[in-house]
Amino acid sequence: MQLRDYIIRRLIALPILLLGVSIIVFSLTRIAGSPVGVYLSHEMSPEEVLQIEQRYNLDKPLPVQYAYWLRGVTQGDFGWSGVASAPVAEVFPAKFAATMELSVAAAVVAVALGLWLGTYAGVRRNKMPDHITRIVAVSGASLPLFWFGIVLLIVFWANLGWFPVGRSTNDIWESIAHPTGFYTLDAILAGSWTALMDALWHLVLPSITLGFGAVAIIARMMRSSLIEELQQDYVDAARAKGLPERLVLKRHARRNALVPTVTVIGLTIAFLMQGAIAAEIIFRWPGLGRWMASAVVRGDQATIMTYVLFTSVLFLVANLVVDIIYAKLDPRVRLGD
C-alpha cells in the first residue's frame, strides 16, 4: 500500500476509534458516580439540586446523556471543570502546552540518550561501558518514577538548590507574551535569552524524571538489536568493500537495528503519558497530568473525559508516526498488512 493511502486510511479510522474509546470511558465514569457534584454548593436545597440535574440533562438515561456530551464536544464545549472553576475548553490549551512541552523534552532526552547508550553498549559488548549502561538501564526500568523524582527533588532542589520546581520564575516572564503556550518557543519568539534559559532550567528535573525509564527501555532494545545486526553477513560484506568501521556501524548495522527499536519507542510514548501525571505532581508542573489527578479525586468528570480523549488522540497519532518511520526505515515493511 502507498504510504499516503495508509495515512489517509488511518486518519479516517481515528474518529471511529475515538468514539469507541469515549463510549467506554463515559460509561465507566458515570458508573463511578454522578457528575452533578461539581455544580453544587453546601447551601443548595434538594429542589435546587434537581433543577441543576435537569438543566444539565443528568436525569436522562445514559445513552441520551452521552449524546448530549458528544454534541457538546463537536461544538467545542467540553463541559465545566469543577477543579479549575472554568469551562474545560478554556483551561485546556495552556495545560496541554505545558504537558506537551514536558513530554517532548522527556522524549527527546529518552530517544537521544537511549539510542546513544544502546549503540555505545552494543559496540562494546561485554566490556566495561556495556556493564555500566546495563546498570543504568536496569535501575531506570525498575526504580518507580515517583520515587526517583522525589530523590531528584530532595537532592537537586531542596539540598543543592541547583534546579527550580514549577514552570517559570514569574518576574522574568511578566513582560513575555505566550502566543504558543510553549515557554521555550515563546522565549525564542520574544528573543529573550534569560527567559529561554529559565524555561529550560525548569524543564531539567521533570523531564529527566519522566524520560529516565524510557531511556532504559530504548537503550536495552537498541543494544540487543545492534548486537544481532552486527553478526549478520551484510556487515562483513560492508567491511569487505573497504568501508571504515564508522560507516559499517552508521550506514549498515545501526539503521537495521533501529527497526525494532522504533516500535519500542512508540510504546514508550504511552509510558510517558502515564508518567507525566506523577512527574507533574512532584515538580508542581501546571499540566494536564496534575489537573487530571485532582479531577479524579474530586469527581470532575468533564475533565477526566477530556483528558482521556486527548491521550487517546496522542497515542494514536504517535503510533501512526511510528508506523511511518518504520516503513521508511525498512523497505520490506508492507503497511496495512
Add this chain to the structure above:
Amino acid sequence: MSISKTDTTGAQTVAPATIASVRGLKVHFRSKAGRVHAVDGVDFDVRDGETLGLVGETGCGKSVTGRAFLRLLPVPPGILAGGSVMFRPQTSCGGCGGEGCAQCGGSGRRPTPCPTCRGQGCPDCQGTGAETLDLLKVSDKQMRGIRGDRIAMIFQDPGKALNPTLTIGEQLGEVFLQHRSVDLLEEAGIDSGESGFQAGALRRLAGQRDRRTDRMAAALWPPLRRRAQSVRQALDNRIAAALGETQIPNPRNIMRSYPHELSGGMRQRVMIAQALACDPDLIIADEPTTALDVTVQARILDLIGQLQAKRGSSVIYISHDLSVVRRICDRVAVMYAGRVVEIGETDQIFNDPRHPYTKGLLAAVPTTRTPRGKLAAIPGSVPELVDPKPSCRFADRCAQVHAACTASDPILSAVNPGHDVACFLEHPTSPKTEAAE
C-alpha cells in the same frame, strides 16, 4: 609459536607468477573447551590469473582461510596465531593502459613496483621487485584500501550479504565511493586543483566522508547541488555499467530496488558486480552458488568465469561440489582439519590422488541423500580441533594408518612437480613439523 620450514625458504617458493602465498597460517578460536585450531599451519600459493579450488568437509577451515585474506575474522574469539598471507597488489599496465599487450602478457595489469627498492629487488619484496604485503600485518587503513579494491569477496548467501534497508545502487555505489572517488570527481568535471568549501564538500561527498553541513549545503545551495548531482551521475553510470556487465537487465531500474525485490540469482549477480567493480586482483568466492537454485548455479559460475578471464583476476573458489571444482578450477587444494593435505593441478588431484583423504573424497559419490557437507565413503567425522596432538590429523579415519602417523605430523612435500602431499605413505622420511604448542 613455531614457524614451519617453508617460511624460511619464502624467496624460493614465492615465484614471480604468484599473486598471493599463504605460509604457515594459523587461526585459532578461544572456546570453553579450549583453543580450537581451526586453521593450523596452512600453506599454498595462488598463481596469477588462476582459479584455485579449496575443498574439504564442513568445518575444516576453508572459510576461515578465505576470510584471513581480508582479515574478516572475529577477534576475539579468533586469534591470528601465526604465519603470513603475502599478497602482491597489481596496477593497470602502463604500456597498454589496461587493454593488454606483450609487456603485461595480455592481462592489462602488472605487479606494483616495490616502494622500498622501486622494483630493483630487495629483502622487503623477497627479491622480486614487486610490492609484497603481509595481509596479516598491514595497518587497518591499508587493509581497508585493499578490501573491495584489490581483493574482493563473494559471499555464500546473497540474501544475507546484502543490506535489506539500502537499495542495490546505494550498496554497490559504496565500492566506488571508497576506492574510486578521484575518478568520480574527474568524470564529474571537478578540477583536482580546486580549493574552497565547494571543492572540499564535493570531495568529501565523493569519498563517503561527508559531514552534515556538506549534505545540507548540497541540498539547499543550488551551485553545489548541481555539481553534487553530476558526481551522483558519474557514480550512477559506474553502478549501471557494473550491473550491466553481470547481464542484469535494466540496470537503472535494478539500482533503485531493494534486495528483497530481486530473485536469489539476481542478488548473486549484484554481489558479483559489487565484487568485481574495481577489477580486483584476487576474488575469494566462498560457496557462491550453494544458496542458489540448481538451475541458476551453472549460469552464475559461467558468469564468474567469464568476468575473471576478461580481467585476468585470480579466484579462490571454496566449494563442496567436486564436480564443479573439477570443471572450473586450474588447481585444487584439499583441506582437512585445518591443514592443506594435498595440492596440485586439477588433473593430478582427480586422476592421481595420493592422500588417503583425497582418495576417500573422490570415491564418495555424493547422492541426493548425502547431507550437505558430508562425505559418504569415509567413515567417521572430522576430529575435534581443540588442542590437537602432534600426529596426522587423519589418523583416526585412515585405513593405512601406521606407527609413524601417530608419532608425528606429516607436512606437504612434492610427489611430482606442482603436486604436494602431506602423508607418510608418500614420504616415509618426510620432514616433520614441530609439535603443536
